[in-house]
Amino acid sequence: MQEIRSTCPYCGVGCGVLLRPTADGVEVRGDPDHPANMGRLCSKGSALGETVGPAGRLATPMIGDQAVAWDQALDLVATRFADTIAQHGPESVALYVSGQLLTEDYYVANKLMKGFIGSANIDTNSRLCMASAVAGHRRAFGTDTVPGLYEDFEKADLVVLVGSNMAWCHPVLFQRLEAARASRGTRVVVIDPRRTPTAEGADLHLPIAPGADAALFNLALVEAERRGLLDRAYLAQVDGLEATLEAARATDPAMTGLTQGQLQQFYDLFLGTEKVITAWSMGINQSDSGSDKVNAILNLHLALGRIGKPGMGPFSLTGQPNAMGGREVGGLANMLAAHLNIEDAGHRDAVQGFWASPTMAGKPGLKAVDLFRAVEAGRVKALWIMCTNPVVSMPEADRVARAIQSCDFVVVSDMMAETDTMRLADVRLPATGWGEKDGTVTNSERRISRQRPFRKPADLARADWWQLAQVARRMGFQGFNWETPAEVFAEHAALSGVAGALGSDFDISDHAAITRAEYDALQPFLWPANARKQGGRFFADGRFHHKDGRARMIAVTPRVTAAPMILNTGRVRDHWHTMSRTGLAPRLNQHMAEPFLEVNPADATRLGLQADGLARVSGMGASALLRVTITDRVAPGQPFAPIHWTGETTSAGRVGAVVEGSFDPVSGQPALKSGAVSVEAAKPLWFGYAVSARGLSPNCAYWARAIHAKGMTAELAGFDEPEDWQAHARALFSLSDEVSVQMVTDTARGRVRLAFLAEGRLVAALFIDRSPVALSRAHVASLLGEETSGALSGRPGADRPDPGPVVCACFSVGMNTIVEAIATGACLTVADLGAALKAGTNCGACRPELAALITRHRPQLQEAAE
Incomplete structure (x- = not known):
């Protein structure tokens, strides 16, 4: 079957991918002809084929807990928005959208809010990004x-x-x-x-x-x-x-x-x-x-x-796949389409004239933090959230959750049925996901590429632009009658020509008359694309886009954050945002499977933190429980925690909940990288590790679960000890008494190990200890579904080497395998490891870790030689 050219849905690099549909999914490889990546893919992009299954998808529109037809759901959304506007004015409604929307989705949302509803209360999670x-x-x-x-x-x-x-x-x-x-x-x-x-x-x-x-x-x-x-x-x-x-x-x-x-x-x-x-x-x-x-x-x-x-x-460097495309259509509350200025009356008139719209937002709208505070205060009474999960990603995330819960009417469009935000919706609308979406994205270097579908939308899922257009039409607005995303893109390109005539740098009017066939065949291109300029760089000639043609230097008085403990937040290598996609790929869960806190050894000593123990991080009236990693990679007073874990994947790992909602007064961007927090040691009575072929339903103070190739794994800890560990385990795994159990206990050490077998095959296992459980996690998880009586040892036998924790996710190469190759003297460079083990030869994101392992273990080899 012929491969389909598309674009990766992760970071702003905008890598091209080649897709070959298969009976059970899709094969993915890097597109050697795409100028952004020239065939390379990272671990996340390489694993895209593992994330497109039906698991967790929202299949049908929902009003409350009732499945309904699209017409009923859209009618209700249109009616509630129209009634709210009629009673309280256009500022009483808002859209909160996403840098993972396609440009066509973004364009329609911006047109509806600013040109027809007449409010600029449309903002995006790109506000948190760029x-x-x-x-x-x-x-x-x-x-x-x-x-x-x-x-x-x-x-x-x-x-x-x-x-x-x-x-x-x-x-x-x-x-x-x-x-x-x-x-x-x-x-x-x-x-x-x-x-x-x-x-x-x-x-x-x-x-x-x-x-x-x-x-x-x-x-x-x-x-x-x-x-x-x-x-x-x-x-x-x-x-x-x-x-x-x-x-x-x-x-x-x-x-x-x-x-x-x-x-x-x-x-x-x-x-x-x-x-x-x-x-x-x-x-x-x-x-x-x-x-x-x-x-x-x-x-x-x-x-x-x-x-x-x-x-x-x-x-x-933009963080999201289409943060740039959203900026091009005015997706931020303080911008207008095609890089025009919402504060400029001439620009507003030009866009309104092009849209033939009944009104036009006359001022910037509410930016993300202020938007949710307006929801909290009751000034925004109808809210539509698309393709994002603010209950996890926003600062003061618990406050955001309470605000959404108190809002009169909330619509959430998403592909996933269960997210922290989706649970708070009055109306849930199933959206298409990557592999079903059809449109364009713009990467960090201004290159516009196509995202093409390789399959039909799952169940009743529909494109975000279609949902918006349908609601607009039901609200009585003209100008939303597109049949395909190609028509939306053509309108967007035509409007950019109007903007270009006003001096805007964003002008892709070469594509204003694009046909569906041309759109389907569209090759990646740099903007601008018009009669005056094709791609290239800007500003070498000293010509700028202020009205006088000059640039401005801005006098800056630096400010630094001062606090005893400043939490630095960020990403890990193999996960993306709130893991609704990457969390579905077993190999992406192998490198870092639970939320953690990096702390300096001096802080660990001062606070009584133990390596692999738990820390309680507190701020804004909320707290997170995180696994402790002690390292000199961070300075004293500057712990680091990743942003990805949600209420779906962990009991208490949402770091957004503990970060204050302070923000830049010019950009409105929250200060997510520098939250003042307190940290203390959490001291559970027990720690646990569980594997299951059938799912896990933890009921303890701390848990973090992850999908494995053979089922699911979980890290556990509790401050109360169950009276009956076997009963607790059966509830955890939803197993009846008919499933046989092997159990070993060491009361003096507080150790309990249980293995559950059905027809002689391992279906689940639970390991409990007073301290963090030490065993070969990869080995135990690999035994699921096998006929075995040796699971309780937690270690492979001599005939089954333990690869150790995964370092290279692309090829599932473990630390023990790498260290052994170094220790034998066979691999003393990263290139050697690549040649021998393939580690680091795909995306290369693990190459710094490989180099660090070589540095760490090479002296041992030299000392042994001496």
Whole structure:
């Protein structure tokens, strides 16, 4: 069967994929002809075929607990929204959408809210992701534009990564950078409080104080002036230099937490190298001063004239697959379609005229944090949430949950039936997922690509743009009569031509007359795409998009977060957002299967934390229970926790619940990276590990469950001990008394082990201990479904080697296997490990871990030789 070209639904790299449908799913491989990835895929992209099954899907529209027809559900949504607007005005309703929507979905949502309902109360989870980058771009350039291209990472002599764990979060682009390092000696500086896998292999790691990034770039600007390096010819097109320098001169170097030697190394590298890329992501944006941090970076590049030229410039790495596409259609509450300004009356009139709409939002709407606070206060009375899970991802997540629960009318469109947010909906609408969606996305380098379906929508699922259009028509609005996403895209492209005539940089009017056949065949392309310009870079010529054509430098006074304990949040390598997709892939659960807290050894000693024990992290009246990892990768007072775990996957791992909802006053982006928290040791009476071929229903204080290739696994802990462990286990696994059990107890040590067999085959096992359970988890889980009497040992026999915890998820290569290869002397480089074990040869995201293992275990080999 012919392969279908599509695009990966994960990060903003926007990798092309080739899909070959099979009888039970789809085979996925990287598209060698896609210019973003040239055939490479990360572990998440490689496992996409494991995530498209029917498990957990919402099959039909639901009103309350009742399944209904689409007409009934859509009629109710339209009626309730229309009635709310009639009684309380257009500001009483809102949409909260997602960077995982396709551009066509986003366009229709924006058109409905701003042009027909007449309110700009439409915001997106991209507000949590890239809003500070948007604000910084608009302040400096007059428009939200990434000046450069991915190929600049391969042309640069120095790449500075700020607040970006690129090796894990944008792994395919990181591999392009690594290839450039190998071929042309590109140097890499990583600026991050945490020693991430990206920092491990950098030429220079600057462990900056949390939030001090703007201070560092201010200081570099002052040093550039001192060395006489400012590009005065380029600065003739830039306003604000003197005020910016004055603010920069007032910056105290001590704010950075770096030594004078470290600062000097950075100055010498950055200022002594012409071709420099500065790339940033969440570590910059997710701050209550994120916009200023972005502008501090842009200030330095503007001052040096290093922008929009091959191998040099500032580069915002978007987190979501279509955060950029959402920005192009005005998906944020403070933007208008096609990069036009909602504050500009002429722009509003042009869009309203194009849409022939009855009204137009006259001011910016509520941004994410304020939107949910307006829901809480009762000012927003009807809310439609699409393709996102704010009860997990928003700061003060418990407060957000209470707000949604109190809202008069809540609609949630999602592909999954059970999410933390979906449970609070009055109306649940089944949406299409990746593999069913049909539309376009835009990646971090402004490249528009097609997402194509390889199968029909599951059950009664429908596209998000179709749901919106149907409601709009039922509300009596004209202009929503599209039959295909190609028609939506053509309208979007035509509107961009109107914007281009007004001076907008986003103009893809070459595609305004696109047909369905042309849309189906559309190849990836860079915007702009019009008679004046095709793709390329921006701003090398000193022409910008403020009305006077000039750029603006923004004077920045750095601010840093001060608290005894500042929680840094982020992502792990093999999971995405709230795991509704990646959590379905067994191999993606192998690397990190439960939420955790990285703490410095000094903090662990001070707080009485034990390795692999539990910590209680508290803030905002909520708490999370997290597994303790003691490591010098984080500094004292700067613990780290991942964002992915939800109420579906763990009992108490939602870190968003403990993060304060403070936000940047310019961008509205929450400060998710720097929440003040308290940490204390949690001391369970028992710890447990469970495996089951039939599912798990834990009933204890701490649990974290994950899908395995043969069933499900769970980490457990409790502060109360059951009277009867066998009865507890049967309830946990939903097993009747007819299923036989093998049981071993050691009362003195508090150890209990139970194995349940049906027809001689292992169906479940539970291991209990007073301390964290030590056994070979991969081995025990692999025994499910087998005829065995040896499960209770928890260890493989001599004839069955224990591979250990998975390091390379792409090829399921375990730590023990890797360490053995190193210890024998057979593999003393990452390339050796790749040749022998395939580890690190696909996405390469595990390569920093492989290098660290080689460093750690090579001395043992040398000592043995001596």
